[in-house]
Amino acid sequence: MDAAEARELVEALAFTATSLDPSPHQNITDGCIRVPGSVHKSGGHQTLITPLSRAYDILRRRNPAAVVVELRAALAPELTRKRALKARAAKIVATQRTGVLPLPLTPGSEAPLRRVARTGLYDTARYKSPSEARMAVLNHFSACGWSLQNVENELAGQFPGLAALYGSPERQARLLPHEWSKAQAFTSTQAPLKQLPRKHGEKNALINNTSHTLTTGGEGTLSTAGVHQLVNDLENVLYAVLDHRLQAKGRQGLSLRLLIRGLLGYMRAKETDILDVGCRTLAAAMGKHHVTIARLLPVLVSASDGILTKIADARHKAADVYLIQLPDPYKQLARELTWRKGKIHAIRPVFRALSDATALVYEAIERGRHSPATADLVRATGISRNTCSAALAEMEALGMIQRQGRTWTTTTANLHLLAARLGVLDDYLEHISRNRQERAAWHAYLDRFRETLINEPDLYDAEIEGYWLPPDDHLGLWHVAA
Incomplete structure (x- = not known):
């Protein structure tokens, strides 16, 4: 093993073990390892907990290459995290040399x-x-x-x-x-609230997927079941038509495809077809800048063929209002296709450390009707074979997917814990906190121009005489009518 590979492994191990000193393996020529009995920087003395005979056997025999491969596989999230930190540090150094410093965090x-x-x-x-x-x-x-x-x-x-x-x-x-x-x-103990039991004899469209959409509250108002059915139908149209249309827009098409998925996810969560979600909220869900979201939304409205329509502009503290509906030309297509299993997502936190293309490839495996092969994923996602193969290799190294023959399937890996190991949860929470601060500053700015109500006592005071008396030297100009 060369020095660069050993340094990379020991730096990844430092993320998982607090007492590990990576410095002896970071230097090519010199290094000093603390022996048992040495004083530790966190207090106390270093103690050998392994039997002496086993420790001597470990030092006497080197590990085979297969063990190193297994170690790299186990430390794949930490290795990816370390490479991302190095790339970020290199970018900061490059910007400092050019004189363009990044904005500090608020x-x-x-x-x-x-x-x-x-x-x-x-x-x-x-x-x-x-x-x-x-x-x-x-x-x-x-x-x-x-x-x-x-x-x-x-x-x-x-x-x-x-x-x-x-x-x-x-x-x-x-x-x-x-x-x-x-x-x-x-x-x-902070468990989510349980759903209330259904009343006896209450009709529910979830009993049968082929049942008609139930409406309540008047014409044009969808029920909860109707909203979920509409989202399922829109997902069919998304996978069958809209995805292929947005593929022609290149790299921008990847962001547009994930943006429409985020809108459908919020539509299902809010159980309404009228959304007033702000750009900063969508940016936190997609891991992008809110200016990018504001630029993508009009493009998505024009490319959605009537699925997404802007019905009201942003005013004061309210965001733009959009209507999501199923146009008449797609209704028959949506009814003929079978609904897909699972939930639709925009960008889960773990994919902030990967890429948009990787998120689409994982979704194609997760929500596929059958275990797809690499060629099936290339056709389904519209991503180039090289990009798709690189995404599959990276996810396989992280333990997110596994190969079964020629096909791919997802594993039971916890994506939330994997995101924590990759170090992106802090960025996600920081993004949300920054949005809250900017939103509070904007609301405080708007409150400065809020119209204040004027009460009647402010206009007229009953204690002060409101009529005017003429001066004494002009009394002769007044005449009294008989």
Whole structure:
């Protein structure tokens, strides 16, 4: 193994083990490994927990090539994360050399609890003691799907403030497992509300997929079941017609295809065919800039052939309003096709570290009517074979998909945890926090021009005489009628 490969592996291992010192393997010529008994930087002494005979056997025999391949496969998310960080650092250095510096993050763009975990500073008006601040941070990490190992790994990494809230390493080692158990118990009890049982004799269109759409509340108003049926029909039209039409737009077509998927996802979540979702909300769902979304929406309206229609412009705090409907030419086609399994997504957080093309390829495997081969994916997605093959290889290395003969299937990998290992959940939460801050600033700006109501006492005061008396020297000019 050459030095570059060894350095890449040990840097990936450093994301998973807090006590690992990667420096001996980062230097080509020199390096020093701490031996058992050495003082550790986090406190205490380094202890050999492996039997001495086994440790000597490990050092005496080198690993075969197959073990290194398995190690690279297990560390695939960390390797991808490290390459992304290096590319970002290289981009910052390049911009500094050209004199074009990137804009710094705004102070409110970071999530408050993440800031507490990073700095160790908390609001004393909200948390009376470091214990309460620690529990708030741990509850946040537990709700985000973290594990105890993830928290311990980041205490010496990006969140040293959380370790500082414990005071000492001994106190941290004693309290952290107990407090993490309490955080998991608390977040597990916050279960979503259960659906109310159906009333006896109540009609529901979900009993039969071929039933007609039920309407309630007047003509043109869709019921909840009607909205879900409409989204299913629109998905059939999307896969059969609209995707192939947007493929002709090249790279922009990839973003347009994911944007219409995001709109359909919000339509199903809000259970309405009239959407007033802002560009910043769509940008957070797609991992793009809100200016890009504002540029793509008019293009999608013109290319959707009546599926997406803008019915109202943005005004004050309200966003643009769009109507999503099924045009008459596509109704027969939508009814003849079978609905697909699963949910439709825009960009899940894990694909922020990958690409738009990879998201479409994964969707084609996940929602396919049968396990597709590579040629089937190229035809279904409209992506070039080289790009499709690269996306398949990357997802296979990350354990998201697996090959069964000539076909591809998805695995049981948790995409949320994989996104955390790739380091993109922090970017996603930072994007949401930045949107909230910008939206609050815009609302504060609008409130400056809000019309204030004028009350009657402000115009007339009953204590002040409102009539005018002429001066004394002009009394002769007045005449009294007889």
